Each structure stands twice: as structure tokens, then as C-alpha cells.
Amino acid sequence: MKPTFMGASTKQGYDIAARSREIVRSLIDEKTKDLTAEEKSIVERIVHSTADPEYADITCMSNDFVLRGLEAVSQGKDILTDISMVKAGINRYTGDVKCYINHEKTIELAGNTEVTRAAAAIEVAASEGFDGVVVIGNAPTALWKVMKMVETGSMNVSAVIGVPVGFVGAAESKKALEGTSIPHLVTQGPKGGTPVAVAAINSLINISKNQ
Numbered sequence: 738m739k740p741t742f743m744g745a746s747t748k749q750g751y752d753i754a755a756r757s758r759e760i761v762r763s764l765i766d767e768k769t770k771d772l773t774a775e776e777k778s779i780v781e782r783i784v785h786s787t788a789d790p791e792y793a794d795i796t797c798m799s800n801d802f803v804l805r806g807l808e809a810v811s812q813g814k815d816i817l818t819d820i821s822m823v824k825a826g827i828n829r830y831t832g833d834v835k836c837y838i839n840h841e842k843t844i845e846l847a848g849n850t851e852v853t854r855a856a857a858a859i860e861v862a863a864s865e866g867f868d869g870v871v872v873i874g875n876a877p878t879a880l881w882k883v884m885k886m887v888e889t890g891s892m893n894v895s896a897v898i899g900v901p902v903g904f905v906g907a908a909e910s911k912k913a914l915e916g917t918s919i920p921h922l923v924t925q926g927p928k929g930g931t932p933v934a935v936a937a938i939n940s941l942i943n944i945s946k947n948q
């Protein structure tokens with residue numbers, strides 16, 4: 738696989754990405770001065786992907802997030818996403834990227850129990866023996882389910898990127914994740930979404946390749 742920078746793999750693409758990174762740095766350098774080099778790189782990539790410097794204020798990581806996340810992706814552990822759009826964006830990982838939202842067991846479970854498909858998909862992933870990094874960009878109910886299953890010892894999770902977007906439960910679910918001992922990255926408040934989730938995990942994967 739060709740080396741990339743911010744997903745760019747051509748000379749022109751690389752130049753655009755490098756220029757964009759310079760602009761991002763000039764916008765958020767002061768705000769990120771207390772972060773480690775790895776944390777800074779992750780925040781820069783999120784701001785780069787969204788063109789929204791506010792992410793430098795609202796992105797928060799637990800102290801062990803980078804360590805535990807890097808350990809997991811370096812070992813090639815599985816990555817689990819809440820929805821297909823997030824999975825589609827993680828295109829340079831050599832391990833498995835899984836998403837059970839359209840799995841027949843998920844559809845059956847959601848139909849029988851009347852929970853969301855997003856939450857049912859987490860239960861199915863755990864029942865299939867998932868062990869790795871969870872990436873949630875859209876569905877608060879999936880994030881609540883992960884926290885519950887980790888708390889009850891029914892799911893193995895190395896780290897969680899919890900950045901669901903929206904006005905119904907997103908902020909609350911992320912606040913709850915911050916109160917757990919699960920290694921995590923969150924964006925506080927309603928903002929987040931697929932581009933943020935993908936930027937965060939792709940940045941972690943990129944850092945692990947350059948170690």
C-alpha cells in the first residue's frame with residue numbers, strides 16, 4: 738500500500754493536505770499546546786477533516802486513550818463501527834473492521850426487542866466475541882450499549898472513540914463515557930459524526946504505522 742498523508746496519495750493531493758495541515762496548525766496551535774504529540778496529531782486531523790477549529794476545544798481524551806488505542810491497532814485487533822458509513826472510511830487498516838448494523842441477527846434482535854438496530858448490533862458483535870477498538874460516530878444508543886456491556890463484563894473493549902452527533906442523547910452518552918474507566922476519546926456536546934470518528938481512528942492507525 739502506498740504511504741499517504743491525510744488520505745492523499747498523489748503529489749497534488751499531498752500538497753493540498755500539507756497546506757491544509759499548516760492552516761489547521763496556525764488556527765489551533767495555542768489550544769493544543771498542552772497535548773502530547775500523538776493527541777495533538779489526532780485533534781489536528783479532526784479539525785482538518787471538519788474545517789471546524791471548535792473541535793480543538795471539545796475533543797477530550799482519557800490519559801490512557803492513546804496508549805491503549807495504539808496497543809490495540811498495533812496488534813491488529815478488530816475495529817467495530819456503529820454504522821456502515823464509518824466502516825467505509827477506515828480503508829487503510831490491515832486488521833478487520835466490523836459493523837453488524839445490517840447483520841441478520843441484528844435485524845432479528847432489534848425486531849424482537851424493539852431496541853435500535855445500532856444497539857442490537859453491539860450486542861451481536863459482543864456475542865461474536867468482539868475484542869478491540871469501538872468507533873461510534875452516529876448512534877448514542879450503541880454507545881450506551883457498549884458502556885453497559887463493558888460494565889457487566891460481557892464485552893472486551895480496548896478503547897472507545899465515542900463521537901455520536903445529534904440532539905437526542907448524543908451529548909449525554911458522551912458525558913457518561915467520560916465518567917467511565919474505559920479508555921476513550923469524545924467530542925463534548927452535540928457535535929461529532931462520521932467524519933470525526935473516521936479522522937480519529939485513521940489518525941491512530943497512522944501513528945501506529947509510524948512508530
Ligand SMILES: C/C1=C2N=C(/C=C3N=C(/C(C)=C4\N[C@@](C)([C@@H]5N=C1[C@](C)(CCC(=O)O)[C@H]5CC(=O)O)[C@@](C)(CC(=O)O)[C@@H]4CCC(=O)O)[C@@](C)(CC(=O)O)[C@@H]\3CCC(=O)O)C(C)(C)[C@@H]/2CCC(=O)O
Pocket residue numbers: 819820821822823838839852853854855856874875876877878879902903904905906930931932
Ligand atoms: C439517530 C440516528 C441518526 N442517524 C444519522 C445519520 C445517518 N444515518 C443514516 C442511516 C442510513 C442509518 N442510521 C441508523 C443508524 C439510524 N440513525 C439514527 C437512529 C434513528 C438511532 C440511533 C441512535 O440513536 O442510537 C438509527 C436507527 C437504529 O435503529 O439504529 C440506521 C440503522 C437507520 C436504518 O436504516 O434503520 C441506518 C444505518 C445504515 C447502515 O449503516 O448501513 C444515514 C446514512 C442517513 C442519511 O443521511 O441518508 C446518515 C449517515 C450520516 C453519516 O455522516 O454517516 C444522524 C444524523 C447521526 C442521526 C442522529 C441525529 C439526531 O437525530 O439528533
